[in-house]
Amino acid sequence: MRLAGSLERKKKFSFKNLLVFLILLVGSMVLLTPLCWMILTSLKSPQEIMQYPPPFLPQKFHFSNYLEAWKTGNFTRWSLNTLLIAVMNTIGNVLVNSFVAYGFAKIRFKGRNVLFILVLSTMLLPGFVTMIPQYILFSKLGWVNTYLPLIVPAFLGSAFNIFLLRQFMMTIPNEIAEAAIMDGANHFRIWWTITMPLIKPALITVAIFSFTGAWNDLLGPLLYLSDENLYTLQLGLQTFKGSVQTQWNYLMAMSVMVLIPTILIFFIFQRYFIKGANVSAGMKG
């Protein structure tokens, strides 16, 4: 009787697995179809776009759509602009947030805990509340139509990244720093030569999120850039729509190109995305 019971359970178990597998398979197809559709649409001829019902596959792959679309706007310039902003954001976030995080993780100073609670509470602050006064501040400084409003804030710390890097630094035993101090090193050297190499995975996580965040940001460029030569890809793409109207093959071709860097980064650094998520999962525990 006991044996029968366990056999039954085993059978049920594999049926459940099959069900899970099928749901995941269907779900994956549903999630991937939009991306496939995007790529297929980008390769269609203008006639096929207008056709009803639209064919799923184009008769011929019109790779020339990509070149045509690229030439419609100043996309080369816009890509370089975006790259510059994204790289500067990455550098700022990695350097400054690790520096600040070191202060919170490894140095005891008066008011540290109060300040750190302040850091955490700014994570709950809705960004839109400070958007208008920040715009006024930057416009009074004459920074409108420059990249400064999109770059300088990255050098002034971000609460989430400070928190994430501090969590990692807390796992480094204090003895290492203490020994270094005995040897005459100061905190700046310990931060740069000991701590930074030890938290490399976390720094990569921060770098990835900063880069893709800046790459995909529309709000900042929309607010501060009106000179077309200064446009980023997101802003260029947004205005590009007006110039090609319903030429979805061109729109999708450009969209695919704008998404490619993010997708590449995702596949190269996949495990670091997951690491970042796990740290934030841990903090809520």
Added chain:
Amino acid sequence: MEKGTVSQVDTGLTQMALNRERTKVPVRFVSQLNWKQNVTGYVFVLPWIIGFLCLTAGPLLFSLYASFTDYNITSKMNFIGLENYKRMFTMDDMFWTSLWNTIYYVVFSVPLTTIGAIFVAVLLNQKVKGMRIFRTIFYLPAILSGVAVYFLWMQLLSPSTGLVNQFLHIFGIEGPSWLFDPNWTKPALILMKLWGVGGGMLLYLGRMQGIAPSLYEAADLDGANSLEKFFHITLPMITPIIFFDVVTSTIGSFQIFQEAYVMTQNGEGGPSNSLLFYNLHMWNNAFKSFDMGYASAMAWFLFGIIMVLTFINLKAGRKWVYYEGGDGK
């Protein structure tokens, strides 16, 4: 209890005194060391302090004051008392429209994405073939964002040629006009949001993998089925994540802007203003008509709503969030 506290403080002091006695460090040296350490500490956190003062605290106070003025960037700031708030509540119909649109979006998108993320995380936490690939596929849409994704969904949801309605057509369902029908614009955005449900999923999955297998083994011995195990073990263990997810995604959803801006032709609000979200209305006031005073009042009102909701969330969270190893606080 009081006695306990007193004696704790007492032993603490005694301990300190003993330490000082033992190491025989002169008092002056200790304070000098502290002074140096304090300075070093502040040098390290200085960038954040500057950022906090210039980009957060200062702007917050400035916009609070601006909300009581008729400021429009070029004008002087004339104090007009509560006029902006009065106008908001009594004269601006679009304010109420935008508030209603935003609340509609929050009320549906937050629970749907939370439940969706948990459901997907449970599926992805099973031992099935090809799990690594499944996890990658489910997470991929979450990292894609920006204008390209909005364009993609405008294409997918296009009434006659879009893939979604083509799909519904197979089953003989006449799909709605989505972004062209005021009743369907917001569900369209929620649908798009659900595509990226893998972002939240990753948090839940991370937590689920940290649950001790012994808990499930014990439940197995008691003959619990999968559903019982989910509701009595998994769900309580992931409540801290649910709590965090609900708090942050409520704040985030209240600030919906980019999607609506791109999908409604430069922020015009869509059909019958059905996509005129709160921040879109605020944006139009601030950066199209440069009515900064009024827009600041709108910003502070939203800030107030979000603070109250966050406070309620934090209070209520104490009742249902389970912290492992904690004292239930």
